[in-house]
Amino acid sequence: MALTGKLETEVEVKVAADKAYGIFRSQTHQLPNIASDMIHKTEIHEGDWETPGSIKSWNYTIEGNVLSLKETIEKIDEENKSITYKVVDGDVLKLYKSMKVTIQVxxxxxxxxxxxxxxxxxxxxxxSPDPHPYLEFAAKVFKHIETHLLKA
Structure with a gap:
């Protein structure tokens, strides 16, 4: 059994790519308002909401468990509307030696x-299990973002 892996999922949303990407690019602090049943709190520990190297903490719920993590923005690709985050601390590292999450719109x-x-x-x-619950979590957050942006 391999220790390294890669999972991905894609969700269609009925909003413009610039708006959907904008939530992750400059408005992640709004996610506790957009998906309050899933994301409870975000805080800056170093830097800001938008700059690579900045560190943010998250409190969230997956499969009924309230968890926390710290992540840093590793890479931003404006042309491809893509951001890569690296988990640097938290509950997720109890099962995984490393985890990177890329969001692309x-x-x-x-x-x-x-x-x-x-x-x-x-x-x-x-x-250790594959992180499928995190894929499901992201897909649900994407739908919350869609709902939020359609109301705006």
């Missing part, structure tokens, strides 16, 4: 978008 011709999450990870132990 792609415009479709009809004005809607595809929001994709890619999770690259390395397990601490062979029997």
């Amino acid at each position: 792609t415009a479709k011709n009809d004005g809607s978008s595809l929001m994709k999450v890619i999770i690259d990870y390395e397990k601490l132990k062979e029997d």
Whole structure:
């Protein structure tokens, strides 16, 4: 069994790519308001909301468990509307030696978008589960973002 892996999922949302990407690019502090049942709190520990190297903490719920993590923005690709985050501390590192999460938003011709999450990870132990709940979490957050942006 491999210790490293990559999972991804894609969700179609009925909002423009620039708006959907904008939530992750400069408005992540709004996510506790947008998906309050899933994301409870975000805080800056170093830097700001938008600069690579900045460190943010998150309190969130997955599968009924309230968890926390700290992440840093590792890479921003404006042209491809993509941001890569690296987990640097928290509950997720009890199962995984490392985890990187990339969010990418792609415009479709009809004005809607595809929001994709890619999770690259390395397990601490062979029997650690694959992080499928994090994919499901991201897909649900994407739908919350869609609902929020359609109301705006």
